[in-house]
Amino acid sequence: MIGIIGEALLYYHAAVLQLPDLSIRQLEYLVAVDEAATWAKAAAAVGVSPSALSQGLAELERRLGVALFDRETRKRQLRPAAIPVVAHARQVLGLTADLARWADRLQQGRSGRVRLGMIDAAAVVHFPDHLQAFRAAHPDIELLIRVAPSATLLKLLEAGHLDLAVCVMPPRPLPGVTVTALRTEALSVYGPPGRRIGAPASWGPWVLYPAGSHTRAVVVAELRRLGAPLDVVAESHQPEVLREMVRLGAGWSVLPSAQAEEGPRALAPGRPIATRQLVTAMRASAVRDPAVEQLAQQLEVSRPGHPRRRR
Secondary structure (H helix, E strand, O other): OHHHHHHHHHHHHHHHHOOOOOOHHHHHHHHHHHHOOOHHHHHHHOOOOHHHHHHHHHHHHHHHOOOOEEOOOOOOEEOHHHHHHHHHHHHHHHHHHHHHHHHHHHHOOOOEEEEEEEOHHHHHHHOHHHHHHHHHHOOOEEEEEEEOOHHHHHHHHHOOOOOEEEEEOOOOOOOOEEEEEEEEEEEEEEOOOOOOOOOHHHOOOEEEOOOOOHHHHHHHHHHHHHOOOOOEEEEOOOHHHHHHHHHOOOOEEEEEHHHHOOOOOOOOOOEEEEEEEEEEEEEOOOOOOHHHHHHHHHHHOOOOOOHHHHO
């Protein structure tokens, strides 16, 4: 069995070594000669002189080891043996043109894959229309979206599992990550039904984002500054869950106003106490993918004060 496999491998390698080293340019010359009425017109079609065309086709014949032209008359005619070579040349040129167009689309950001991470507020409230517009404008781009808390998204970004993240501004700069401000979002205090939002000393107990989340850090810092007690009885990354806990009387919360006060199960208007900054985050050392750049720019256009947004 080993002998048979060894012979097969030797035959394979020999076949590979015997493949003629043909250039795309030589195949282009051959097709031009087949399609043009004269040698001069064929040369003009591929942008070379007649002598350069002759030299290129002579080299093609040498590499193939097959005579493609009948040289017994002054007018060089393609031999019947050239017919399959011309057909092959057309196929290769067509496939190469397809490859070139694909590469151009990729370089111009019109095809490929974008791995986008977003916090829930960005995906559901602020940017769904932008994502739909991007998909419509770039049908050849595969847009993969992952919704997760900011800390998780930034870890995935640093590890190379995301190309772009839309999250809350991290509490401190991250090495190798660049951020661009998108929008400032209001955070408000909400109490259970029937509870008046009075002095901070009367607030609580709390249902908040989990410890370690960027929004929790902003909220806790502001509650401490206001002198509010910090008795946390429940946690969730999902603002919809926190909102329902408030509605059920489980506790007080601090939530993005855009999520707490919208929809059929909206809470009564709360008291704004803080803000959080939404940003786009990208790896600083990553090779820039045009598709990723275009999506980031499209999201940035939504930023208040952006020149294109004002127009």
